[in-house]
Amino acid sequence: xxxxxxxxxxxxxxxxxxxxxxxxxxxxxxxxxxxxxxxxxxxxxxxxxxxxxxxxxxxxxxxxxxxxxxxxxxxxxxxxxxxxxxxxx
Amino acid sequence: xxxxxxxxxxxxxxxxxxxxxxxxxxxxxxxxxxxxxxxxxxxxxxxxxxxxxxxxxxxxxxxxxxxxxxxxxxxxxxxxxxxxxxxxxxxxxxxxxxxxxxxxxxxxxxxxxxxxxxxxxxxxxxxxxxxxxxxxxxxxxxxxxxxxxxxxxxxxxxxxxxxxxxxxxxxxxxxxxxxxxxxxxxxxxxxxxxxxxxxxxxxxxxxxxxxxxxxxxxxxxxxxxxxxxxxxxxxxxxxxxxxxxxxxxxxxxxxxxxxxxxxx
Numbered sequence: 001x002x003x004x005x006x007x008x009x010x011x012x013x014x015x016x017x018x019x020x021x022x023x024x025x026x027x028x029x030x031x032x033x034x035x036x037x038x039x040x041x042x043x044x045x046x047x048x049x050x051x052x053x054x055x056x057x058x059x060x061x062x063x064x065x066x067x068x069x070x071x072x073x074x075x076x077x078x079x080x081x082x083x084x085x086x087x088x089x
Numbered sequence: 090x091x092x093x094x095x096x097x098x099x100x101x102x103x104x105x106x107x108x109x110x111x112x113x114x115x116x117x118x119x120x121x122x123x124x125x126x127x128x129x130x131x132x133x134x135x136x137x138x139x140x141x142x143x144x145x146x147x148x149x150x151x152x153x154x155x156x157x158x159x160x161x162x163x164x165x166x167x168x169x170x171x172x173x174x175x176x177x178x179x180x181x182x183x184x185x186x187x188x189x190x191x192x193x194x195x196x197x198x199x200x201x202x203x204x205x206x207x208x209x210x211x212x213x214x215x216x217x218x219x220x221x222x223x224x225x226x227x228x229x230x231x232x233x234x235x236x237x238x239x240x241x242x243x244x245x246x247x248x249x250x251x252x253x254x255x256x257x258x259x260x261x262x263x264x265x266x267x268x269x270x271x272x273x274x275x276x277x278x279x280x281x282x283x284x285x286x287x288x289x290x291x292x293x294x295x296x297x298x299x300x301x302x303x304x305x306x307x308x309x310x311x312x313x314x315x316x317x318x319x320x321x322x323x324x325x326x327x328x329x330x331x332x333x334x335x336x337x338x339x340x341x342x343x344x345x346x347x348x349x350x351x352x353x
Binding site: 012013014015016018019021022023025026029030 | 234242243268273274275282
């Protein structure tokens with residue numbers, strides 16, 4: 001008999017595809033950060049770092065990078081100078 | 090003091106209102122005092138599933154804005170005297186109610202009823218926040234289908250953010266024959282993906298359409314598969330341990346033979 005599954009180009013049932021796609025989608029959905037939250041993280045990082053070093057705030061960037069199975073926060077923080085009072089530490 | 094349970098899904102059209110109506114009817118048939126609250130402001134539907142649309146006089150927004158007490162606004166069910174419905178407003182916009190007002194109303198209802206079931210609108214905006222505000226527990230309704238599962242996951246995250254601890258899953262519209270052929274997500278797949286406790290499995294059943302045409306909850310009809318499924322859910326909510334049925338058609342040689350001779 002005419003097999004519908006052949007038409008979709010695979011021997012496996014579509015359930016496997018549904019499950020695999022959902023596994024990736026849910027990982028991605030669960031790890032995404034809102035722009036507000038990213039701003040907050042950026043501010044807190046700045047607060048901590050400015051205690052020790054002078055930072056070029058304009059040049060500071062923070063992003064969430066996602067691949068299929070990993071997520072990473074990538075930041076680039078340009079330092080202008082180390083504060084005088086922290087050099088002794 | 091009763092329990093308030095919100096029935097939600099994120100995605101529209103997966104069977105929230107059907108689930109609310111039937112779990113409510115099932116609980117009432119088991120002798121519980123149940124209030125159904127249609128929290129879908131602007132799109133009134135729960136009254137239709139209960140066959141009570143001709144008796145609506147006052148609605149949720151009337152109660153919130155003080156034009157009627159909830160006692161005056163509730164409609165008693167035709168079949169079950171311990172089941173009532175608080176209908177939603179038809180034309181009002183959902184911003185006319187705040188989460189705080191909803192919580193206050195639900196708290197009052199909990200004094201009077203064993204179960205307060207809140208039928209949540211689709212989406213995750215204000216209407217969702219209103220429906221969730223007074224809830225102690227949540228039931229997430231999902232269909233075995235990718236977009237429904239994804240939206241359910243989002244909603245579970247939002248419910249957790251609202252500090253709702255008990256979140257349970259109802260898989261609705263399962264087609265056992267498709268699962269068997271490997272063309273539909275199985276219960277285990279969905280439970281693994283969403284990682285919450287399973288409360289019930291409801292098979293696709295033509296009886297659902299028929300019962301909504303008639304305005305009679307299918308839970309009151311034990312001869313229908315979906316009716317049995319909803320009753321099982323109601324009993325589990327009351328703490329009974331009922332084994333899960335996967336609603337697989339019995340197509341063994343003997344059952345086919347029996348069918349052929351009209352025995353089963």
